[in-house]
Amino acid sequence: MNCEVISIGDELLIGQTVNTNASWIGSQLNLEGFDVNYGVVISDESTDIIKALKVAERRSDLIIITGGLGPTKDDITKHTLCDYFETELILNKEIEDKIITYFKARGLPILQTNRDQALLPKNCKILNNSKGTASGMWFEKDNKNFISLPGVPYEMKAIMSEEVIPKLRIEYGNGYHLINKTIKTHGMGESFLAEVIKDWEEGLNLDEIKLAYLPSPGIVKLRLTILGFEKEILNQKLNYQIEKLKELIPNQIFGFENDTMESVVGKLLNQVSSTVSTAESCTGGTVAKLLTSISGSSSYFNGSVVTYTNQSKEEILEVDSNVLNTEGAVSQTTVEKMAKKVRSIFHSDFGLATSGIAGPSGGTNDKPVGTVWIAISSNERTISKKLNLGYNRERNIHVSALSVLNLLRLELVKMNLTKSS
């Protein structure tokens, strides 16, 4: 079934509101195995809505429309749909009672505009809105389905989940499945990665699997998509290819689907009952922030020191002033000492450290902007690595934080292997 999402609202066109509704609807339809082929954003103008409906009717089987169902004057979707489907508004007593109850329960006065939300098109199925007063509407015309939903995200989501998806499953669920799997990698740029996995990528064609590269700072996501009827076989094909990919880039794959570097590291730390603390210079607390963004992180995260001055590196982390004067704050010796010392200060199993030039200023010929040293230290050993990043401060900070977490991840994976072997 070909699906199309039409979002109505000037605020979307001028970027005042990001169109998260369309993303969410797309993800839900995709999960059900329906193809989402078009997304359209138009203004709150009757003529634009009519034009978009005409185009959608030609190319799509299911059209989901959001926005313009509120009680105020600029909400014109309901009237426009009546024109398009040549019908009229009639009072729905049941919905009127619901609206009255809704306002009474909240101790709010009911205005005529609120009551008017019970005026609904004669020839559509009414979809119950459990979270508000704007009903959803389902029109059918020549085997095409048009569903109109409010633009308020939690109301739209409630109607989609409680009314639309269950009905779609019954009427159009036909054993046809579209399955996505996302593999998350760190440590290789998009084009270098593409080169390394070139033969594997070609092999995907045989299984009719599509591959998309989705790069973001420090991370390249690989999305595999497969279409077909037998869910189990489709999953088997994807899993087979993922296993092959793991052999090619074992150290680069850090997770799947909604995994993040920090969630993966957190799980691994819990598995080996280890704790961590960080000593940060150029990342300025970002590694700590990432680690503590995970609920339950207090079981493995002990704390951090952000040493932004040389004085604090000396006094708190006992970096030798000679080292700071000769090798500098951005050096292997400094970052290794930072990692070792923060481990002991916080009595943790692992110490992580970062020191670099995030930019845009502060670079030298020897150490240009983007030069970053990272280190991890355990009671067994201390490992450090030099990164050569680019010129964007935000990106440098973020990629440095991911890189030091990845260094820890690789160490934890080894520990897990040793433990289980």
Place this chain on the structure above:
Amino acid sequence: MNCEVISIGDELLIGQTVNTNASWIGSQLNLEGFDVNYGVVISDESTDIIKALKVAERRSDLIIITGGLGPTKDDITKHTLCDYFETELILNKEIEDKIITYFKARGLPILQTNRDQALLPKNCKILNNSKGTASGMWFEKDNKNFISLPGVPYEMKAIMSEEVIPKLRIEYGNGYHLINKTIKTHGMGESFLAEVIKDWEEGLNLDEIKLAYLPSPGIVKLRLTILGFEKEILNQKLNYQIEKLKELIPNQIFGFENDTMESVVGKLLNQVSSTVSTAESCTGGTVAKLLTSISGSSSYFNGSVVTYTNQSKEEILEVDSNVLNTEGAVSQTTVEKMAKKVRSIFHSDFGLATSGIAGPSGGTNDKPVGTVWIAISSNERTISKKLNLGYNRERNIHVSALSVLNLLRLELVKMNLTKSS
């Protein structure tokens, strides 16, 4: 000028990526006074791209296309545009040199796919990408403008800001102005704020100024919009209203336009030549991360300690173990001691501290999830405040960080007033 934004990418249709690019482009065009009438999202299929271009050509004057310009096989936009505009790819030596330099500077190997990014359509203007290797392209056909940009947000933004917008201004700026001013507030919820500024809001109508409330966690942005021909008069009207608003909510307004809480605090710290350090528990390094996200923050930020365990609160910040046992880690005494001690450890003028229950677990009857103590300490005094936030971990962390920075901001504003009086 009628504008249309075409976003290419399956990941957008199936909701794997939220289409923030289209929002951002819409907002930039809107700021320049151009009408944005259509947004279209399509898959990475040549036929869909061609169809969308045909429709756009009929109804829009300026068509901005994002996505599909990467070096990998699934990036087909460049080839499709060549078909559509009946042209061919030729090697652009200048761009090839740039790409080689880009990779050399990062010490990375150059692959053929990277070099191929210098193959560009013959009959388009090349738009320089200062942040990456995928050039932008500007085609003209029958007085219609087609601009193709990469989908990577920071690359797209760089080309838009540095190349597209300046050219559009020169060629299509027509004396008509739409001016937006954004006022940023912290400390009052949206509906409470609306009640406080109700009369002022009504007064805006007289000047034909539109007001939009744009709430996000811990911040409500107020956007004023005015339309007209004489820029100076429009600006005067907006500034007059902003001055009136300042009288109504002097402590809530922390900045304008692109100001962030951390950039404002940074400027104020520089003005009074003061330094700051933070002791964080529930915010886990977020305050430090915000402060150090600002380039040049090393002139006022000395460092931080994230004490996630009671032991580290005792050992590093000398919080009395009796206090931790009786009053708890989330208490006024604890957070004030943290602020005082971190100030002395880092020899800074101000110490900030946070301690609370970010959730979702860890709440008690006395101290439910969302209970947070914040404090700031200087050589003159220590101030603390209790926040009662909600149940969302991410939001609690972010709002706590903003709140403690705002506490510092108000103190710095007072110092500045004293200095200048």
